[in-house]
Amino acid sequence: MSAITPSEIAMDTLLATTDPLACVVVALLVDIVQSQRRWGWMRLIAGPSAYSTVPGLLGAKVMGSGHGGGFTLRPSASHQGLLCRFENANAALDFLHSDQVRTFRERSDECWAGIMSVSSARGQWDHRHGE
Numbered sequence: 001m002s003a004i005t006p007s008e009i010a011m012d013t014l015l016a017t018t019d020p021l022a023c024v025v026v027a028l029l030v031d032i033v034q035s036q037r038r039w040g041w042m043r044l045i046a047g048p049s050a051y052s053t054v055p056g057l058l059g060a061k062v063m064g065s066g067h068g069g070g071f072t073l074r075p076s077a078s079h080q081g082l083l084c085r086f087e088n089a090n091a092a093l094d095f096l097h098s099d100q101v102r103t104f105r106e107r108s109d110e111c112w113a114g115i116m117s118v119s120s121a122r123g124q125w126d127h128r129h130g131e
Contacts, residue, residue, distance in 0.1 A: 023058060024092040028082040028104060029112045036107035037077045044080060051084065051100070056091025060084045078109075089115070 066072035
């Protein structure tokens with residue numbers, strides 16, 4: 001019998017969420033290798049429409065960064081992010097194991113992905129209140 005890890009407990013809690021306003025957010029942060037930077041720029045230009053066919057996706061934002069990964073007016077050619085809102089944890093996990101995310105990993109020096117359960121929120125996402 002194997003021990004249950006804290007991440008498994010957290011995932012069980014995430015999967016058990018039944019609040020209709022709750023959703024799951026995936027954050028993907030990458031540092032694209034120099035030879036793939038044109039591909040990376042094209043991801044930014046394509047914007048969220050590049051993810052319109054992802055099952056369970058409620059919304060997406062692509063993000064660039066300032067030079068050196070900071071907040072400067074000079075854009076970074078390599079540091080990018082993707083923020084996605086999913087209707088449930090299974091859809092988010094499927095996305096994290098998808099070819100789209102695998103391609104980011106293969107073309108990056110560094111890649112970090114986080115999955116978060118939303119328990120409350122204020123404001124809007126693309127002019128829409130919580131769905």
